[in-house]
Amino acid sequence: MTGRRASEVERNAAALFVERLTETDQVTAAIRGEGEPSPRGQYLRVLLGIPEHHDAIRAAFARLHIPPLTWLAPGAEGFLLKAVPEEDGLTILAAGIDDRGVVYAVGELLRRLTIRPGGVDCPRSMEIRTAPAFELRGTQFGQSHVALQVAKVRPWTQKEIERKIADCALAGANTLAVPVHITEEDPTYRYIKGLGLKTIVHYSANAGSGPPEWQAKESIGRTGYLCPSVPEARAALLRACEAAFSRSPHFDYVSFSGGDGGGCECDRCKPYGAVFIRLIEDYAAVVHRYHPNAVVMFTNQKFDNEDDVEIFRYLRAKPDTGIGAFCVGPGSDAMSWQPGHRQHHRMDLFRYPRFGPFSRYMHEIVRQLPPYVDLAFFNEITHWRYSQHGYIQAYPRPDKDGNHPPPWNHFIYERMPDPYLTQVYDRLTFYAWPRYYRWVFGETVRYGMGDCTHSSGTHDHFNQWMWQRLLWRPHREVADIVAEYCRTWFGPEAAPYMAKAIFLMEEYLQWDTQKDLTQKSSVDRYYDLVMRAGRVMPSFLRDRSWLWREFAQKAAIDKRTKLAVAQQMAIQRSIEKAVGQALAANVSDAELDGVIDLSLRRLAGLCE
Incomplete structure (x- = not known):
């Protein structure tokens, strides 16, 4: 039952609840407004909405002496779920403190319900008052060009895109990444806003085109980037930014990427951090001209130590840059040798490493930032190897100063993929890392306002879902999260x-x-x-x-891979034995050729 004054988001949340509840054809459900007659007999009734919009919820709060929802209890974006047994069935109060709180109440209620043949079971004793721990809880969802062009997967339909968005929201996400060229009429943008969610745009800080003398010296030679120390190129970058954001719909966050790819290593840009942060300040002025409430962020991906120092110095000196957050992504950590690492490292911080890898430089960033600039994350949990927190395939090479990670730090770089499985799978492969990623989350995100993760498909489904649940409640045990995931997606x-x-x-x-x-x-x-x-x-x-x-x-x-490897090993052993016996017996060349020919035929008979 929705309230008389229900907002569009509240009505959409109710529709989503009914859609998910009835999609298996085992449950019958309908949306009713306040004042409409209730069905006869025993039934499950859900009063869904914001108390100020829903007279029945307000009356139930008064009758049951339920404390009101506040920004402290449960908290921003929070909700209350309470089961109230009654003579004619069971009533669930699903009250959100705001629009998104209503959506999250739907998500929690769906996780608590168990669909069975011909019906649904609901706990008769339930009272949950909860809110998210982090402000930014998002993901850059979608399909990568590798999946589309190499794996040849089909593009998602609009219905599948919307289901993905809803899945994220029901897990607790409040922010979805969209391209800067999206329009207000775009069905994806409309669906995101219809659930009360926020949007973030990732914008490359120096991507652009122009004459050869404008071109940037990108770290690994990528083209399509301009040098911001060339006045004409800088002006072109600002014009492009103005053109993009002057005609875009409202965005809640705008993140400017510093590298991977992008950036410039030419002599005019040294130190690049000093050039970059002034460019971001000018970008922030452009963004705020059209989106005054947007939070402007930037990443320091693949920057040098000197670049970070210049950024910290400039932000501390100027309290009015319009920049709201420093964003950490792949290649941002000055103490990591993970693939795509920086060219220089903060070896001084290893003297007293405190909690150690992944954690120490995050603490240092917070220490260096002025109070008006927060720390945010763009963690990459979609690639199982050669990635920010993934497996490496060879011990890291020294940086430009000849430094290696210290010995106590080696366990990160000793995490390597199974050598047989890594020959089967690309970087994009289906995988789940509950224990390791739970540790990574605790080592990093604790220092910031939240995270907008990178995702490239469905292969990282568990990782992304766990991340959203941790952004809601970060102290949960990993076994509890895995159990909840499995109940939610596969049934009890x-x-x-x-x-x-x-x-x-x-x-x-x-x-x-x-x-x-x-x-x-x-x-x-x-x-x-x-x-x-x-x-x-x-x-x-x-x-x-x-x-x-x-x-x-x-x-x-x-x-199948395990069986194939075992078959190959058995044949290898038999061939080695046959050839070894032939050589030991000093057979003729013709007989040895026969043994070798037989061995080659056996190899040709393998299924691979």
Whole structure:
């Protein structure tokens, strides 16, 4: 039941709730407004909305002596869920402190309900008053060009895009990345705003075109970037920024990327941080001309130590730059040698590293920033290797100063992918890292206002979902998050098997120096658990679960790879034995050629 004065977002939240509740054809539900007659008999009634917009919710608060929702209890964007048993059924109060709080109440209620054949079960004892811990909770969702052009996946339909957005919102996200050229009429933009969500734009700070003398010296030779120390090129960059934001719809956050790709390493730009931060200040003035409430951010990706020092110095000296946040992304950490790392490192901070890798430089950034500039994150949790927090495939080379990470820091760089599986999969592959990413989150995001993660498809589904749940409540145990994920997406019957499978996947994906892939029983156990989960899932859930099929496909490919490696090793051993015996027997060249020909035929008979 929606309130008499329900907003568009409240009405859309109610429609989303009914859509998700009834999509398996096991439950019948309808939206009713206040004053409309209720159905006869026993039923589940949900009073959904903001108390100020909903007389029935306000009356229930008064009757049950429920304290009002405030910015302290539950907090901004928060909600209350309370089950109230009554003679004619069960009433759920789903009250949000604001529009987004109503959406998040729907998400939590859907997680608490269990759909069964012909109905739905709801806890009769439930009272949850909660709000998110972080202000920025977002993701850059979508499909990468690698997925589209190399893997040849089909583009998502508009309905699938909207479902992805809704999934993020129901998990607790409040911000979605959109391109700067999007319009107010675009159905994706309308859908995001229809759920009361915020938008963020990632804008390359020096991308542009012009004559050769304008071109930037990009760190790895990429083209399509201009040198901001060339006055004509800088003016062109500002004109392009003006053109983009003068005709764009409202954006809540605008993040200007400093590198990866982009930036300039020419002599005129040294130190680039000093040139860059002044350009961002001018960009902020342009953005605020058309979007006065937008928070302007920037990333320091692949900058040098001197660049960061210049940025800190300038921001401390000028309290009116219009810049709201310093954003950390891949290549931002001055103490990391992860792939795509910086050319110089803050070795002085290793003297007393405190909590250590990933954490120490975040603390240093906060210490150096003025109070009016916050710290935000653009964490990359979509690539399993060669990425910000992913596996590396070789021990890192020294930086330009000849420095390596200190010995106590080596465990990060000893995390390498299984050498057989890494030959099968690209950087984009289906994977889940509950334990490691839970640790990374705690080491980094604690220092900032939140995170807008990078995502390139559906292969990182668990990682992205866990991140949003941690942005809501960061102290949760990893086992609790995995259990909630599995109940939400696979149902209570399959959840225990899928939870065990997810932890096993994280285990066997990593290189183990003591056992090769053929000795990893966790591959077989993962396969067995996912298949067993599929057998116990109700058919109305399993048959429409693309996510379970992705886990199952991963299980089948990895088990097949293990069997193929075992077959190849067995043939290799037999060939080595046959050739060795022939050589030991000092056979003729013709007989040796025969042994070799037989070996080659056996190799040709492999399925690979």
